[in-house]
Amino acid sequence: MARFNAALVDPLLFHFRLRLRQRFIKVRSRKMTSKEKKESPPLGEANSFLSPSEDVAPSNHLHRRLNNRQIQLIAAGGSIGTALFISIGGGLAKGGPGNLLITFTLYSCVLALVNNSIAEMSTYMPVAGGFISLAGHWVDDALGFVAGWNFFFYEALIIPFEIVALTSVIAFWDSNTLNPGPTAGVCTAVIAAYALINILAVGFYGEAEFWLSGGKVLLIFILFAFTFVTMCGGNPDHDAYGFRHFANGTFTTYITSGSLGHLEGFLSTLYTAAFTIVGPEYISMVSAEAKNPSVYIKNAFKTVYYRFCIFFVFSALAVGIVCAHNDPKLTEIYFGEGGAGNAASSPYVIAMENLSISGLPHVVNFLVFTSIFSAGNTYCYAATRALYSLALAGRAPHFLTYVNSRGIPIWCFCVTMLFSFLSYLQCANGSAEVLNWLVNIVTGGAIINFLVISITFINYYKACEAQGVDRKTRPYYGYFQPYGAYIALFIQTLICLTYGYNAFRPWSTEAFFQNYSMQLVAVVFFIGWKFGKGTRYIRPKEVDLIWERPEIDAYEASITDPLTGFWEEMGHLVGIRRKKRTSSA
Numbered sequence: 001m002a003r004f005n006a007a008l009v010d011p012l013l014f015h016f017r018l019r020l021r022q023r024f025i026k027v028r029s030r031k032m033t034s035k036e037k038k039e040s041p042p043l044g045e046a047n048s049f050l051s052p053s054e055d056v057a058p059s060n061h062l063h064r065r066l067n068n069r070q071i072q073l074i075a076a077g078g079s080i081g082t083a084l085f086i087s088i089g090g091g092l093a094k095g096g097p098g099n100l101l102i103t104f105t106l107y108s109c110v111l112a113l114v115n116n117s118i119a120e121m122s123t124y125m126p127v128a129g130g131f132i133s134l135a136g137h138w139v140d141d142a143l144g145f146v147a148g149w150n151f152f153f154y155e156a157l158i159i160p161f162e163i164v165a166l167t168s169v170i171a172f173w174d175s176n177t178l179n180p181g182p183t184a185g186v187c188t189a190v191i192a193a194y195a196l197i198n199i200l201a202v203g204f205y206g207e208a209e210f211w212l213s214g215g216k217v218l219l220i221f222i223l224f225a226f227t228f229v230t231m232c233g234g235n236p237d238h239d240a241y242g243f244r245h246f247a248n249g250t251f252t253t254y255i256t257s258g259s260l261g262h263l264e265g266f267l268s269t270l271y272t273a274a275f276t277i278v279g280p281e282y283i284s285m286v287s288a289e290a291k292n293p294s295v296y297i298k299n300a301f302k303t304v305y306y307r308f309c310i311f312f313v314f315s316a317l318a319v320g321i322v323c324a325h326n327d328p329k330l331t332e333i334y335f336g337e338g339g340a341g342n343a344a345s346s347p348y349v350i351a352m353e354n355l356s357i358s359g360l361p362h363v364v365n366f367l368v369f370t371s372i373f374s375a376g377n378t379y380c381y382a383a384t385r386a387l388y389s390l391a392l393a394g395r396a397p398h399f400l401t402y403v404n405s406r407g408i409p410i411w412c413f414c415v416t417m418l419f420s421f422l423s424y425l426q427c428a429n430g431s432a433e434v435l436n437w438l439v440n441i442v443t444g445g446a447i448i449n450f451l452v453i454s455i456t457f458i459n460y461y462k463a464c465e466a467q468g469v470d471r472k473t474r475p476y477y478g479y480f481q482p483y484g485a486y487i488a489l490f491i492q493t494l495i496c497l498t499y500g501y502n503a504f505r506p507w508s509t510e511a512f513f514q515n516y517s518m519q520l521v522a523v524v525f526f527i528g529w530k531f532g533k534g535t536r537y538i539r540p541k542e543v544d545l546i547w548e549r550p551e552i553d554a555y556e557a558s559i560t561d562p563l564t565g566f567w568e569e570m571g572h573l574v575g576i577r578r579k580k581r582t583s584s585a
Contacts, residue, residue, distance in 0.1 A: 073213035079279035080216040081375035089347040091272030095265035097320025098250035104316035107273035108308040113484035115280040117457035119301035120478040126293035129389025130284030142530035147452040148390040154445030155383035156419035161438040162376030163423035180427040212374030219367035227318040294475040323347035387412040444518035454489040463543035
């Protein structure tokens with residue numbers, strides 16, 4: 001921003017301005033008259049202390065209303081979806097339990113490096129649009145343009161994926177749901193439910209997502225308990241099967257035999273991990289709506305490492321324990337005429353049926369239903385905010401910057417929900433086929449998100465070095481940098497270029513565009529915006545590391561509510577509050 005150019009050169013000028021803003025906040029904290037209260041922006045509104053520009057009206061601000069527990073559960077909700085309970089079975093069938101566990105562990109480590117990068121940037125600069133805005137402001141406006149539209153398309157296309165999966169899950173109880181009429185009815189009901197939740201305002205969204213995400217976490221621990229109890233002999237057959245399925249075909253071949261087949265089995269599970277394991281990008285997207293971003297967003301990023309280990313690595317281990325990679329039901333689904341996406345295709349449900357356990361499959365199916373519904377709700381939210389960020393930056397039509405009185409970018413939400421109508425395609429083509437091509441398309445988009453984050457951090461790191469900024473003064477300090485960002489960038493690039501290799505053996509135009517559409521769109525968008533707008537790469541010495549930080553500091557200095565931890569807020573939810581200490585006279 002132009003008003004901070006001088007501060008980039010003179011750090012003393014920056015600190016002087018910051019002290020002025022903090023003094024301004026202290027003055028505002030005194031008792032105001034009724035007239036002043038009317039004229040002052042409400043505390044809790046994002047960017048309340050930003051000077052309005054000609055492009056963005058003062059009313060176009062997101063509300064900072066998300067508390068600690070809501071952010072933590074929203075982050076979990078964004079990372080736990082259909083793939084973790086259902087699609088993971090495809091990796092097991094194609095690569096075996098050993099490959100599944102190894103690749104999920106390796107890819108979790110890669111995304112831990114990505115999380116380490118985005119955590120430092122987003123806790124320091126929690127702006128609307130998250131990593132999308134950071135890419136455009138710290139690297140190249142063309143990169144921000146690509147990041148924004150890629151993230152929007154990625155999130156928007158997963159919405160119909162989740163709706164299609166919901167239809168298949170309901171079919172576990174009533175197969176008639178797969179008929180065109182009932183299928184269309186389910187799609188309509190789910191779309192309407194998402195609309196109601198997302199337009200009730202951020203506070204209602206956060207509370208709804210909190211409870212839905214809680215159901216996901218409950219489901220995971222139920223499945224872990226099921227795995228442990230049954231492997232030790234706690235099942236109707238009293239069969240302590242232990243790690244039997246690991247002993248029989250730990251590493252299997254896929255497509256071909258021999259060493260090449262083993263390699264393809266490994267790659268198939270790696271690509272399953274690339275579609276399944278996500279998370280850091282969602283925290284970045286909600287950073288502008290956190291009550292206390294420097295603390296609450298930092299806490300959310302720190303727990304990502306535990307979630308990767310518990311939710312993804314342990315899930316890969318549990319799936320390999322309870323279900324054989326060559327189970328007839330599993331192979332029928334992925335290599336025969338079955339339909340991936342039905343709850344019965346979950347390796348957990350297959351294991352329960354094989355052990356003749358009654359009742360539990362229905363409980364698991366219900367929790368899978370809530371999990372998928374919650375994931376779709378999260379994608380609606382994230383896609384809407386991505387489009388809003390694009391509009392604020394002038395990369396999307398200006399009318400999309402409108403935010404209603406509830407703090408909802410209503411037009412952005414309407415555009416996002418148009419993609420949900422793709423779910424009606426299953427009425428003609430069947431759920432399995434629609435799920436397959438949606439998975440292939442969006443996997444490329446997920447990888448591009450992480451590529452952008454790594455590229456942005458590398459330039460941010462160089463900027464800190466060039467401008468003499470001590471990164472240890474940031475709210476979150478990323479260790480092993482910039483090596484971690486370079487490693488993540490290299491591995492993600494390899495996956496991005498190779499995960500659709502089957503389109504070339506033999507050549508398939510349909511498979512090529514399914515696997516590489518997002519990559520092609522990203523290249524076209526980058527070249528088109530760069531040459532059309534004449535953007536240029538921002539050199540490290542020119543990167544604006546001050547940007548909106550004074551406004552953020554001013555906002556945080558104005559917060560009067562005490563900081564609360566996750567478990568403290570959970571206690572408040574059930575009526576448990578700490579007693580205030582009273583000093584003795």
